[in-house]
Amino acid sequence: MxxxxxxxxxxxxxxxxxxxxxxxxxxxxxxxxxxxxxxxxxxxxxxxxxxxxxxPNLLASRLKSNKEFVLAVLIPKVSENTNFWEAPYNGILKAKEEIEKYGVIFKTFLFELSNKDSFMESAIALLDENVDGILMAPSFVKEAEQVVKIYEKEKIPYLFIDSNIAANGSITYIGPNLYHSGFVGAQLTKYVLHNEKDEILVTNISKTDTNIDNLKQIEKGFSDYITTNKIHNRLQSIAIKDGDYNQFKTELDSFLEINPNIKSIFVTNSRVFSIARYLKETNRRNITLIGFDFIAENVKYLKEGVIDFLICHKPEEQGYRGIMSLYHHLILMQKVEKTQFMPIDIVTKENCDFYPN
Amino acid sequence: MxxxxxxxxxxxxxxxxxxxxxxxxxxxxxxxxxxxxxxxxxxxxxxxxxxxxxxPNLLASRLKSNKEFVLAVLIPKVSENTNFWEAPYNGILKAKEEIEKYGVIFKTFLFELSNKDSFMESAIALLDENVDGILMAPSFVKEAEQVVKIYEKEKIPYLFIDSNIAANGSITYIGPNLYHSGFVGAQLTKYVLHNEKDEILVTNISKTDTNIDNLKQIEKGFSDYITTNKIHNRLQSIAIKDGDYNQFKTELDSFLEINPNIKSIFVTNSRVFSIARYLKETNRRNITLIGFDFIAENVKYLKEGVIDFLICHKPEEQGYRGIMSLYHHLILMQKVEKTQFMPIDIVTKENCDFYPN
DNA sequence: ATATCTTTCGGTAACGTTACCGATATAATT
DNA sequence: AATTATATCGGTAACGTTACCGAAAGATAT
Structure with missing residues (x-):
């Protein structure tokens, strides 16, 4: 010893x-x-x-030049609709704990997912704070493209998490490959279809029209899989507006009445729990349900057996890796990968207790 | 800026x-x-x-007391049977790269999975090297219990990866919860069974009798799930000796002839690829196949569609976290969790490209 | 009383790097 | 030729910590 x-x-x-x-x-x-x-x-x-x-000895280097680096975090608030963003934020906090002892300080700018203006406000407000790097969720494509141009003019490095936009000035993109996530959804659906007349429903549930691009990619992956694997079960696709549950219920009621052979529902975003609630309350246990994201409400229905599969993309790690990538890029000045796809995890009732968010 | x-x-x-x-x-x-x-x-x-x-400022502290720490790695060789241990070893190398600049040096002791004596030899040889901490795979339960006692007498801290033994002197255990892995296997099996007379085969394939304990835990999880979920499909369990493929083939041929209703095979270890080869060569495409571990041969058959699901436990991360836990425990002197269960990942043809080993 | 030991503590060099201050030599200007 | 500007470089304090060496004071033994 x-x-x-x-x-x-x-x-x-x-x-x-x-x-x-x-x-x-x-x-x-x-x-x-x-x-x-x-x-x-x-x-x-x-x-x-x-x-x-x-x-170079990083210990000595960082010890001597004891400078502050200011990192800006630009992500959505945890809203009443979905607490999805809690996880990335936790990852960010974890990274923060790890590196703030090396003189990195954090400034958080939240915006509302239902409000483009609030995104722009925060994105601009951040410019007054003399930040050295930005981690952002470009939830609004057009708007994000605009602010990114400003960041580039000001020479402030930035990166994207969760969803990507066409801006090759970004340090990196950390998030899912949505097209292939659609594949996985379709593959799981395949396993639960037992005969030819079973039908499939693909749906997205939302209040506003955020991230339409993302949903389109998932849907495309899903239908491409169905096509290339010669699955001949009928496939329908509808969009449901989230809001008043009663209205939601009538909408689904009438749809399922017209289409009684629906055997499997695939929800292209994290609002699966709404369908789960409906299926549970109307006692339709013969329909399998597949959706996205490891959020509390979804996990609840997963454990109850109402949701069969959740497809997840390690939201916490996205936040963690986002911050660490900034750290590596601008403090340690190391190279970081231009795109960092997250795994496409399949979470079920039986393995969810071991899922590291 | x-x-x-x-x-x-x-x-x-x-x-x-x-x-x-x-x-x-x-x-x-x-x-x-x-x-x-x-x-x-x-x-x-x-x-x-x-x-x-x-x-305390770790930078300054580590800068000044520029000591060497010697870590011993005691894991199986990559054998001709399975290259499973390549992944943990890669994780170890990754951790090595990260921390060797802080004066940590590595000594690797490999043993053969088919040979208890070689395990003991390496486990003892390591004592001559004046090591400060040990990462070990306790593949042979009895023998591991013995050497661990010696390590404790010599006051050398140690930890386990991949499988656990009853030794509460260990810093931590990093690996899967095998019982619940059996659950997941059973759950996936449930989805692929389409009618009452479909039958299930649970099997393990091995040359020697290593890790019997592990297999038993998985099997127990599997059958407990079947029982508690009131799945009435017939379940059979056999052990197959690996070795000469022809013998293997005759064994399976006769079994499947007697039991023509086998619809799903669950292999409790990483040798699924042997069954996959058999299924492919005999063109029995109507049997779904579920097994363990993300090794090259398995992934090959997964992509071909012969294997349906692989259950994996992030072998690379096991190695990485093993080393990092040692580092945290004995260099940074931070607390590490007593057990670190790995996620129970479900890998399919469609998400395997995004699976971070 | 003197000598020796023990307890308690301060001074300080060093780890490898950063960055300021000023020294020297050379070139350009008057 | 004297002055000033410029290019090139060396010396060194400091970052926060570690650990050695020895000083001072008190305790014990002779």
Whole structure:
């Protein structure tokens, strides 16, 4: 249990200085390519750096230059509609705990998922705060594209989580591959269809028209799978407005009356629990239900056996990795992957207790 | 984008010394409760430490005390039978890359899964190497219990990954909850059974008798699920010896001839690919196949559609978290959870490309 | 009383890096 | 030729902690 001094010695700035016959100050200058070094000296030092494969000691570096980095977090509020964003926020808090001791401070800007203006407000407000990097959920495509242009002009690095937009200035995208998530939904549906006349219902439930793009991708994945796998069961697709439950109920009642062979319902967003509530209250236990996201209401119905499968994308990890990617990019100055797809997890009644959000 | 000095100031050892009217050396002594401090002084300093909620600066601490820590890794070789252990080892390498810059060095001791003696040899050999902590796979229960006693006598901390044994001296256990994994297998089986006379086969395939305990737990979970969910399909359980494929084939041929209604096969370990090969070659595509572990051969058959579901436990992360837990425990001296169950992941043809091993 | 030991504590170099301050040499300007 | 500007570089304090060395004071033994 006794410790020895390092044997496999890592050379430092001092060794470089000795070999190049200059002071450590000069070495420091070329490492951070500051001005004031003759070209010849510079090249000589750079050569030695490569030779000994110099790796800066991050401990010492961060200890000395004890600077603050300000990270902005721009994500939706936990709303009455869905507490989906609780999970990414928890991941962010976890990352925060891990790195704030290294002088990173956080400023959070929340917006309402039902309100584009509130998104714009927060996205702009953040500019006054002198932030060094931004983690954002580009929930409103058009608006996000606008603000991103401003961030680029101000030279503030940013990244996206949960959903992506076409902006190749972003450090990275961290979130699901929605098209393939549709595949998985369709595959699971395939297993629960037992005969030819069983019918499938694909639906999305929403109040406002956010993220239409996302839903379209999932639906496309779903129907492409059905087509390429030659599944001939009838497939219908409807959109249901969420709001008053009674209205919701009448809408479904009449639909299922006209279509009594619906055997499986696939909901393309996290509002599955609404359907689950309906199925439970109307006692339609022969319909299997598949949807998205590990949120409390969904898990409740999953455990009761009303929801059969939840497809999830590690929301907490999205937040965590978002912050860590910012940290790696702009503090440690390491390379980060341009897109980081999350796993497409299948959660059931039996494995949900072991699902690490 | 400019950086300011820290505002929310963290007090250090110097501030404590000033307030207690002693030198920083004395403060250091009580922090590491070394000897040579009068009781009164000690208490005074401890009070101040609590008051200002002193958090040691890990950067400075690790920078100064630049000690080597030696970690031993005791896991099975990647064998010709299964390359399952490639994944945990990759996780270990990943963790290694991350922390070896902080003076952690690794010594790897491999053993053969088919040979208890080779396990004991490696487990003992490691004692000569003056290691500070051990990550081990206790693949042989009896033998592991023995060596663990030695480790405890030598006061070398250790932890288990992949499978657990009754040794409460371990830092932590990182691995699956096998009983619940059996549940998940059974649940998936339930979905693929379409009528009453479909029959289920549960089997394990092995050369030697390693980890019988593990298999038993999975089987128990499986059958308990079947019982409690009142699934009345007939269930049979057999053990198949792996080795010569022809013998394997005749064994299965005769079994399936006697039992033509087998609709679903559940394999309790990673050798599913053997059954998959058989099903493919004999063209029995109407039997669904469920098994364990994300290894190359299994994934191949998963993509071909021969295997329907793979249940996995993030083997790579097991290795990664194993090393990181050692690091946290004995270098950072932080608390680690006593058991860390891995998620029970369901991998299919459609989501396997996004499965982070 | 002197010598020796023990307890308690302070001073301080060092870890590898950063960045400021100023020194020296060379070039440009008057 | 004297002055000023510029390019190039070295010296060094500091970041917060660790741990060694020895000082001072008190306790014990001779």
């Amino acid at each position: 006794d410790k020895q001094k390092k044997s496999n010695k890592q050379y430092g700035i001092k060794e470089i200085a000795k070999r190049a016959n200059v002071s450590i100050a000069t070495v420091d200058r070329v490492i951070h390519n500051r001005t004031g070094v003759a070209q010849k000296t510079k090249e000589k030092i750079q050569k030695i750096i490569k030779e000994i494969d110099y790796q | 400019d950086k300011q000095k820290k505002s929310n100031k963290q007090y250090g050892i110097k501030e404590i010394a000033k307030r207690a009217n002693v030198s920083i050396a004395t403060v250091d002594r009580v922090i590491h409760n070394r000897t040579g401090v009068a009781q009164k002084t000690k208490e005074k300093i401890q009070k101040i430490i609590k008051e200002i909620d002193y958090q």
